[in-house]
Amino acid sequence: MQISARHLDKTTIFDVSGDVDLATSPELRKALLHELREIRTLRVVLNLKSVRYMDSSGVASLVEGLKVSRGLGARLILYGLNASVREVLQLSKLLKIFEVYENEEQAVSP
Amino acid sequence: MGRSGLLLKLELSSNPEMLCVVRHALGQLAETLGFSSAECRAIVLAVDEALTNIIKHAYGGEAGRPIRAFFCRIEVPQNGKQRKALEIVIEDRGKKIDRAKLCGRSLEDVRPGGLGMHFINECMDAVEFRRGLGKNQLRLMKLLDGPNPEKLA
Numbered sequence: 001m002q003i004s005a006r007h008l009d010k011t012t013i014f015d016v017s018g019d020v021d022l023a024t025s026p027e028l029r030k031a032l033l034h035e036l037r038e039i040r041t042l043r044v045v046l047n048l049k050s051v052r053y054m055d056s057s058g059v060a061s062l063v064e065g066l067k068v069s070r071g072l073g074a075r076l077i078l079y080g081l082n083a084s085v086r087e088v089l090q091l092s093k094l095l096k097i098f099e100v101y102e103n104e105e106q107a108v109s110p
Numbered sequence: 111m112g113r114s115g116l117l118l119k120l121e122l123s124s125n126p127e128m129l130c131v132v133r134h135a136l137g138q139l140a141e142t143l144g145f146s147s148a149e150c151r152a153i154v155l156a157v158d159e160a161l162t163n164i165i166k167h168a169y170g171g172e173a174g175r176p177i178r179a180f181f182c183r184i185e186v187p188q189n190g191k192q193r194k195a196l197e198i199v200i201e202d203r204g205k206k207i208d209r210a211k212l213c214g215r216s217l218e219d220v221r222p223g224g225l226g227m228h229f230i231n232e233c234m235d236a237v238e239f240r241r242g243l244g245k246n247q248l249r250l251m252k253l254l255d256g257p258n259p260e261k262l263a
Contacts, residue, residue, distance in 0.1 A: 019133070022162045023126035053133065055158050056225035084151055091232050092225050 001051075003031055011043040011108055017050035020058030028058065032065035032076070042074045045107045049080030054088050066098060075099060079107040115183040115197075117143075124165045124175040124202070132179070133158055139181060143196060144254060152233035153196065153252050159226040160200050160248055168204025168246055177202050186253065195235070198250040206241055 001024035006013045012035050020028055035041050044065070048054075062078070069076040079101040081089070089095040101107040118139055122128045133154050140150040161177065169175045180199045185192040231237055236251035 019130050021126070021129050021158065022165060023129060053130075053154075055155065055162065056229055057162065059225055083148075087148070087151060088155065088229070091229055 001027065003028060005031070005035075008108060010041065011045055012039070012041045013045045013047055013104070013108070015047045015050070019053040020051055020061070021053065021055045022057045025055075025057040025061045029061035029064060032061065033068060036065065036068050036072055036074055036076075040072070040074075043077065043108075044069065044074065045077045045079065045104070047080050047104065047107075048078055048085055049082070051082065051085055054085045056088075056092070059088055059092055059094065062098070063094065077101065077107045079103055116180060117183055118179075118181040120177075120179040120181075122177050122179070123173060124169045124177055124204075125173045126162075126165060129158055129161055132161060136181070140196065143183070145196070145252070146255075149252065149255070153198075156230045156233040156250055156252075157198060157200070159229045160250065163207075163226050164200070164202045164204060164246070168202045168207055170205070175202070175204065184251070186251070188253075194254040196252045196254065198252075200248045200250070202246050203244055204246060207239070207246055 001016065001018040001020055003014055003016050006015065014031060014035075016028065018024070032044065032046075035044050046062075062076075066076050077099045080103070081100060086095065089098070118135070120132060120135070122132065136157055137150055137154050140153045141147075145153065157179070161179075164177055165171065178201045182197045182199075184195050184197045186195045187193075230250070233252075234250045235253045236249070238249040240247040240249070
């Protein structure tokens with residue numbers, strides 16, 4: 001997995017690629033929680049277009065990020081979900097609790 | 111168990127970095143057997159979650175411990191007919207798993223963790239645990255419903 005950050009006004013966009021699993025999800029979790037808790041970014045967007053695979057460890061990182069964002073009055077937004085990621089979130093019945101968009105334009109619009 | 115239909119046997123260590131290797135091999139195997147793309151993803155997810163449970167819970171995160179996985183083609187009687195299926199048996203020598211802890215949690219409870227067993231149950235047609243001779247054994251089975259079931263013949 002690779003993760004890089006872009007900054008757009010008061011929004012941080014994380015471009016995530018590769019597989020998010022037991023080995024790599026701690027890095028995603030760390031980046032998300034740092035951005036929310038330490039930087040206090042009010043809108044964090046995850047670009048998941050290039051994520052090939054996500055397991056329950058990855059979902060757990062997203063859920064933790066979502067809970068922290070809600071506690072801080074921030075937003076965690078997802079976009080670019082492929083079939084694999086969408087299926088995992090649907091299986092966990094968690095797709096509906098996330099703010100999900102098709103593309104970046106929609107994800108960063110006010 | 112008899113493994114006359116053995117297709118693939120993997121011996122790996124309880125290292126999280128090995129998960130992507132297993133996923134790749136298993137995805138190729140399932141595709142070759144004629145499972146649909148969605149079924150391949152389901153099988154890969156179930157096995158990945160099973161291995162994750164072993165690494166995290168049976169071995170407590172300790173790397174370098176042994177895991178064996180057997181992938182076999184089998185036939186399952188169903189409604190008077192024989193159905194082709196993929197059977198996966200995963201063994202570890204970790205501590206006895208508390209089944210109650212692996213049964214997953216209510217999906218209404220939105221919190222990190224506790225989803226792995228739910229994914230396994232949703233993705234596979236049969237899931238069985240056994241403990242004996244110092245080993246945990248998990249048996250998974252997926253019926254072949256895809257367009258090319260003759261590939262398992």
